[in-house]
Amino acid sequence: MKIIDKALEFEKRKHRYRTTSERIESSREVKSLILDLNDIYKEEKDPEIMDLMKRLTAIKQKIEKRLKGRP
Structure with missing residues (x-):
């Protein structure tokens, strides 16, 4: 269950993206x-x-909401 472990690790990460490229990645x-x-x-x-x-x-x-921008 390697994929589930990766998903749980992604979920626990802090989601502060300084640049647009970090958000896209x-x-x-x-x-x-x-x-x-x-x-x-x-x-x-x-x-x-x-x-x-x-x-x-x-x-x-x-x-994605942050990527597209807010009107």
Whole structure:
């Protein structure tokens, strides 16, 4: 369960991104983690994996909101 460990480590990290490139990198990283977790979830149907994906998606949405800017 290497992917789950990576996802949990990403979730525990501080999410302070000073530059746009850091935001883009973290957005891509969390997107790939979510997609990998989704593949695992399709096979196992574990609700804990779904909860983890939801939490990561919330983090991703915050990052992307900051990337797109606020009107």
